[in-house]
Amino acid sequence: MKSIKHLRQLLLATACAASLLSAAAPALAQASDQFIAIPSYRVGPYGTNGQSYYGGYVDYLNYINIKEGGVNGVKLSWEECETEYNNAKGVECYERMKNKNPVTHGTAINPMATGISYALIDKTAEDKVPLVMIGYGRTDAVDGSVFPYAFPLVTTYQMQVSAIVKYLAGKNNGSLAGKKIVFLYHDSAYGKEPIVALQAEASIGKFKLVEIPVAHPGNEQGAQWLRIRQENPDYVIFWGWGVMNQTALKAAQKVGYARDKIVGSWWAGSEEDTIPAGDAAKGYLSATWNVAGKDVPVIADIDKVVYGAGKGNMQDKNKLGSILYNRGVSAAIATVEAVRTAQGKYGKGKVMSGEQVRWGFENLNITDARLKALGATGLLPEIKTSCDNHEGSGKVKIQQWDGSKWVLVSDWIEGNKNLIHPLFKASAAKYAKEKGITPACMK
Template sequence: MKKTAVAVSLALLTVAGVAQAADQFIPIPSYRVGAYASGGAKFYGGMIDYLNYVNMKEGGVGGVKLTYEECETEYKNDRGVECYERLKAKNGGASAFNFMSTGITYATMDRAEKDKIPLMTMGFGRADAQDGRAFKYVFPLITSYWSQATAKVQFLGQRVGGMQNLKGKKIVNLYHGSAYGKETIPVLDAMAKKYGFELQHVEVPAPGTEQQSQWLEIRRARPDFVLLRSWGVMTPAALKSAQKVGFPRENIVANWWGGSEEDAIAAGDAAKGYIAGSFALDGRQFPVIQNIEKTVYGAGKGNLSDKGFIGTVNYNRGVVSGILMVEAIRAAQKKYGAKTLNGDQIRWGMENLNIDAKRQQELGVTDMFPQVKTSCQNHEGSGYTRFMQWDGKDWKPVSGWIKADTGVTLPLIKASVDKYSQEKSMKLRDCAAEK
């Protein structure tokens, strides 16, 4: 009897070990408290909802269940590093991290490379990480800040009837006083030189609640357009300040982190007509969003307490983040097998994504975000931006997908990568040899 009991116990332990090994762990370094909690809660809520949807619909990926654990960063660099260290080796090891924070990403990049864990910096982080020869473990998927900056100028060109008509125009770049805010200055300078418009940079000290002197300066300058590079409380403060000085909101074009319902609603009437970029469209018209609501929330397992936030800008961005994470796991399984994969294997999956029109239709995300195809040297995989306008209640598309001006971005990326590799005394990867 004792031998039988031991055998049964060992068998149960073996089964438990197999079950545990069959899980794919995805850390969730979220921020649901603090100054940026509103957007963070919806973003990570959408991401978690998608992971649960895949588990409920398919039993995971290739039979491997997706598991996750949240860690609150409060959007602070030190807390983000703590979360990275706490979660990186949990439950068999982290698949990948998405901090949705440029600062935390910079603070963990060297650690992630050493630990061989990919960082997914979808629509944020350092733009030159597009070049996988230097940044093997960083993936600014869909569109980087630099790509978006060139798309913003091209959108203004569409507004004035052609890029040639930008010559002589006056544009102000109103930016958040941080590394994030300053990221696109060299790109905008290059675009101004290329197209002959006058560019003036105006800094707003973080967090951006006080902007009276900056908008008085803008009123004196009388620009044709204002490019707004904002985040959090800076956005509604900018729109209200623009209203006070009489600057037309339809001539303000923001980046995507200034373009959510939270940003516009907080500004009230001052936001009407305001335009912002987007890399993932909002709305419930997409089959994937409808299926999540039906499957996950229908079973009472939704991550958000208020279903009214489903389909909002930040929620849909979170769903897209989940899709890219899962598709990277699928791609990696095709090479390494349907089993629990380590971070380095999933890094290969991120580097070999191919979400084309057919795959988008299968996923129920046609036109929700641009098609994505990555490679060893191209960790961005797209480079397209679309623009939307706030009508007082909803965001409405006002452009198609605009491709980055690579004639501007690629030389800047090369120069930055060359400098980075010299500073690090590193040899760039030979992508041709790795094929």
């Protein structure tokens, strides 16, 4: 009897403890919340970049909850799953999180990894959850008639590289004919994505293109930079990520290649890339689709509202206003605005399903007036999407590292749509044929 009594007491104590833990923990996947699954990476070779990006992303979600009480009264909740920028782990995280909320199924999946997005593009379509590739991913997913659930928002890799070519041509009286450009790239889906566009640009622009890959993670580039010294190109277009970026800048300095002749992608243009490179980074250029700085009203207000309440996500608060932090905020703005747009059609104050949020992403209209209302004027370009255009912008700015901060050296530059859009349309048509998809716009 005594042992039975003790067993009952133990069971009761365990149940009480579980109840207390449940009450103390945040309700991450309540049916009444707009639950957002976040397959993130904060460790591994690209973890430093992920910390700033996802810190900004989570801070904005918190900001909406504190400042507005959620989206029209619907609280946002979320859960992160560590992918380490690994494709298999990214898929595992998605499968683990998609059923945590029976309505949203994750709302919008944003893995910030082109390889993971490639691995998820069919799965998310089958599960009817938007795959949001903001500034990365498959360029041909711009065609919503073939990829209804995939959104390479703001600017794609191919439009970005086209804008970089346009910028360089502008520095040479409008023409790069007879010039030599090296494309130094991360040997992955991310690095390979813009090659077809760059080859097309080289063909019509009559410049010589030399393609040089760098193996993951990119901390060994001696051979590549020796070849660059031998090639002596007029410019290097650089598609790096993580440790590869600072390594490249130091290697360029070592072989005597001018950093103001190197133009990186937006994933090779953050403080995480330049500060560790020291003097080797000065003069380096990169594209960007968002600006740096804490003077952007919404960034300053996040500091006041979220960090003032002791709910900030960043351990290093000095990262607020950095390129990747502000980019995370920008990505969260697009996601929240898609939920808000969906509510405008399907019911304000209601939790939106993945299908409904898909409609929201396909009907975004983030004007300059809306950006001003959000306190995000100049933070990112206007975004207007449709079935034919899941990108919604196609514009970038060029920035330069002055030794201590990023300085804008251009206004918004749009890539050559007449060249790039037919390329991704052809790619999307080929994909549709391979998969047996009949292209059609969803209602």
